[in-house]
Amino acid sequence: MIATARYLTQPDSLDQRVIFITGAGQGLGRQAAIAFAQHGATVILAGRKQKKLEAVYDEIVASGLPEPLIFPLDLQKADEEEFKALAEGIYQQLGRLDGILHNAAAFDRLGPLEIHTAKEFELMFKVNVIAPFALTKACMPLLKMAPDASVVFVSSTTGHEPAAYWGAHGVSKKALEHLMQTWSLELEQFPQIRLNVVLPGAIQSPQRKKSHPGEVHADLPQADQLMDLYVYLMSAASKDQYGKILSPEA
Numbered sequence: 571m572i573a574t575a576r577y578l579t580q581p582d583s584l585d586q587r588v589i590f591i592t593g594a595g596q597g598l599g600r601q602a603a604i605a606f607a608q609h610g611a612t613v614i615l616a617g618r619k620q621k622k623l624e625a626v627y628d629e630i631v632a633s634g635l636p637e638p639l640i641f642p643l644d645l646q647k648a649d650e651e652e653f654k655a656l657a658e659g660i661y662q663q664l665g666r667l668d669g670i671l672h673n674a675a676a677f678d679r680l681g682p683l684e685i686h687t688a689k690e691f692e693l694m695f696k697v698n699v700i701a702p703f704a705l706t707k708a709c710m711p712l713l714k715m716a717p718d719a720s721v722v723f724v725s726s727t728t729g730h731e732p733a734a735y736w737g738a739h740g741v742s743k744k745a746l747e748h749l750m751q752t753w754s755l756e757l758e759q760f761p762q763i764r765l766n767v768v769l770p771g772a773i774q775s776p777q778r779k780k781s782h783p784g785e786v787h788a789d790l791p792q793a794d795q796l797m798d799l800y801v802y803l804m805s806a807a808s809k810d811q812y813g814k815i816l817s818p819e820a
């Protein structure tokens with residue numbers, strides 16, 4: 571069931587918080603990093619492309635917002651040891667972690683399952699499911715220390731409901747939702763940690779251009795329109811959102 575949430579945010583909603591964002595160099599991840607910083611958070615910008623991360627870093631610093639950290643990270647290659655080292659690095663440098671936005675996603679192509687390959691499935695599952703699992707697991711001790719921690723996984727409607735030709739990408743997004751729901755059940759004794767999924771809907775982004783070539787891209791909403799929901803989910807105001815699959819209110 572898809573829920574909607576009322577977004578109660580204040581300018582300092584994320585004051586003092588440390589939030590890790592995957593795929594922070596472009597699209598929704600870049601916009602989320604800026605929005606979180608604008609609400610007071612120190613953001614950790616993760617992604618494969620250092621130059622793009624540096625551009626987001628520069629934009630945040632130039633606006634006088636809390637200085638971010640950059641963490642080059644390829645979710646396809648990272649293993650549990652790298653995630654463990656990452657969590658230790660966050661603890662040593664910042665001393666806390668209040669949220670993770672699992673925004674990054676691999677997308678290859680649309681096409682019938684009969685032409686998909688097992689290798690494509692491996693890639694989609696590594697980046698879209700296994701890496702979010704392993705990163706969250708490595709950070710769990712830090713998240714358990716936070717006053718209220720929020721882990722947000724980003725799915726899509728073409729994963730939430732089966733959609734022809736979305737192949738490994740769609741199947742991996744459904745698995746991500748199941749991961750969040752299973753973990754939420756297991757964390758019932760830790761009410762200070764909440765896990766939720768967001769279904770962003772159609773939003774302008776580089777990946778969207780690739781996945782929906784027939785669409786008039788400029789007619790879609792821009793990423794900043796989602797940010798009230800994203801900031802809300804990272805803030806203490808969303809403490810009662812737990813184990814949900816949320817889409818923005820119309």
Ligand SMILES: NC(=O)c1ccc[n+]([C@@H]2O[C@H](COP(=O)([O-])OP(=O)(O)OC[C@H]3O[C@@H](n4cnc5c(N)ncnc54)[C@H](OP(=O)(O)O)[C@@H]3O)[C@@H](O)[C@H]2O)c1
Pocket residue numbers: 592593594595596597598599616617618619622643644645646647672673674675676697724725726727769770771772773774775776777778
């Ligand atoms: N835009 C939409 O309409 C829409 C709709 C439904 C769901 N979503 C979801 O929203 C999220 C953001 O998508 P977007 O539209 O903003 O796409 P985007 O602009 O292409 O961003 C995707 C991000 O994923 C990162 N990424 C891909 N493979 C990676 C890897 N192996 N390791 C680390 N990072 C990797 C990319 O970083 P690099 O710089 O390293 O390439 C990029 O920053 C995704 O989870 C997507 O499925 C978007």
